[in-house]
Amino acid sequence: MSEKTCDYLIIGAGIIGLAIAREILLNQKNAKVIVVDKEKEVGLHASGRNSGVLHAGFYYSPDSLKAKLTRDGNFLLRQFCKENDVEVKNVGKVVVTKSELEEERLKDLYDRGIKNGVEIEIVDKKVLKELEPRAKTFEKALWSPNTGSASPLKVIKAMEKSLISLGGQILLKESFVRVESNEVILQNQKITANHIINCAGLYADKVAHKFGFGHKYRMLPFKGLYWYAPNQTNKLQRHIYPIPDPRNPFLGVHLTVTDEGKVKVGPTAIPALWRENYRLLKNFRSQELLQVATDLPRMAFSPHHDFFALLKQELPKYSRSYLINQASLLAEDIKVEDFNVRGKSGIRAQLFDIEQNKLEMDFVLEGDKHSTHVLNAVSPAWTCALSFAKYVYEFLDNNQKLAKVG
Numbered sequence: 001m002s003e004k005t006c007d008y009l010i011i012g013a014g015i016i017g018l019a020i021a022r023e024i025l026l027n028q029k030n031a032k033v034i035v036v037d038k039e040k041e042v043g044l045h046a047s048g049r050n051s052g053v054l055h056a057g058f059y060y061s062p063d064s065l066k067a068k069l070t071r072d073g074n075f076l077l078r079q080f081c082k083e084n085d086v087e088v089k090n091v092g093k094v095v096v097t098k099s100e101l102e103e104e105r106l107k108d109l110y111d112r113g114i115k116n117g118v119e120i121e122i123v124d125k126k127v128l129k130e131l132e133p134r135a136k137t138f139e140k141a142l143w144s145p146n147t148g149s150a151s152p153l154k155v156i157k158a159m160e161k162s163l164i165s166l167g168g169q170i171l172l173k174e175s176f177v178r179v180e181s182n183e184v185i186l187q188n189q190k191i192t193a194n195h196i197i198n199c200a201g202l203y204a205d206k207v208a209h210k211f212g213f214g215h216k217y218r219m220l221p222f223k224g225l226y227w228y229a230p231n232q233t234n235k236l237q238r239h240i241y242p243i244p245d246p247r248n249p250f251l252g253v254h255l256t257v258t259d260e261g262k263v264k265v266g267p268t269a270i271p272a273l274w275r276e277n278y279r280l281l282k283n284f285r286s287q288e289l290l291q292v293a294t295d296l297p298r299m300a301f302s303p304h305h306d307f308f309a310l311l312k313q314e315l316p317k318y319s320r321s322y323l324i325n326q327a328s329l330l331a332e333d334i335k336v337e338d339f340n341v342r343g344k345s346g347i348r349a350q351l352f353d354i355e356q357n358k359l360e361m362d363f364v365l366e367g368d369k370h371s372t373h374v375l376n377a378v379s380p381a382w383t384c385a386l387s388f389a390k391y392v393y394e395f396l397d398n399n400q401k402l403a404k405v406g
Helices: 017-026 065-083 102-116 125-131 152-164 201-211 287-301 309-319 321-327 381-405
Strands: 003-011 033-036 093-096 120-122 140-144 168-169 176-180 183-186 189-198 215-218 222-224 225-227 239-242 254-257 265-268 346-348 351-353 366-368 371-374
Touching: 017 152, 017 309, 017 381, 033 215, 065 152, 065 201, 065 381, 093 125, 102 120, 102 140, 102 309, 120 381, 125 140, 152 168, 152 201, 152 381, 176 201, 189 201, 189 381, 201 351, 201 371, 225 321, 265 321, 287 309, 287 351, 366 381
Parallel strands: 003 033, 003 189, 033 168, 093 239, 189 371
Antiparallel strands: 093 140, 120 140, 176 183, 183 189, 215 351, 222 346, 225 265, 239 254, 254 265, 366 371
16 A cells, blocks of 8 residues: 655545646645545546536525635636636526416515626516526516536546646545544555545545544436437527425526537436446446435424425436426427437435434535545535635635644
8 A cells, every 4th residue: 555645635626626736736736635535536426417508506595604605716717717728608597487476486585696796687477488488487587697507527538637737646546444533544554644625525424434434315316307408400599497396495496508509408306226336237336325215204203304205306307307397387399309328327416414414505614723524515506616615715715724723
């Protein structure tokens, strides 16, 4: 087993791990930074399987980290893409309604966006038709001009290249095994680090527990699936989203335009049976299945979530025709036969508070002078990657200053 030393060791080569490593090197040019990952390439999980939507930041409570980090992250990611020759498609987003009740929720969404400092506008049917001729709405709609699209794979590859150019090192096919003081034991190596940063995504809770953090949390994975319409001639010009159902922690079925101009519909949001439950029995782990079977009933009977309403909404979406018929409520000329290419499944690394029996919907960060743990980096973490990296760097800096004072 070979041995290495470094200033910072980052576990997880998704977009969050790479962005944090890059931020450290932008601030500490002589630091030795190593990123490790169990996979053969960077970004093989959520970072490379997400929708590629660049969110504006109007969904989130004004007092949340998500609100600030999404607004700032949108700007920073656009800037990064421009500097690294990654195309951002400036499609914008319309949020449409189906009833008077949803019109009231639309106004609440608008007010939230204004408080969050997001450019946003309520438009009538006439303006909506100018923005997106195929969109349907009850009376009003929300227009977000700063919502966009980019390729998740192109972004993560550009991030990898940027990190290496700054002097960072990435070690792949290296699974985390255990920690002994400031030594991390990997599958084939032992690395001694001054500070360890856990960005392990679906396994962030398990890694954190070995450091003595995050014991009130467990990961509860949710699976998302999109269908593509590769040959549709009458293409959409904008993303089209529904008004979110307040009983559901997710955004609902929507239509999005990729960086290549293709239209996709989705996603589903069903609990995955294990953490990497992408297809059939691939990566099956019985202990993870037992954990999901334990935690789902806790969520089901929690006062914080209407779990049975969620199941009622989400289970039928496994039917392609049902999913696409739901999307047809948002736009004209949405046909089941057009959406015939299944996209890669994605797994949302959703943190679950086992003390309060509720899903954590904001970013969660824990740590001390020896280690930092990114426990919850759910959507829109892809949009927030660079702003979140700055936030984590400040967290690191503050902990190190406190350690010196102590």
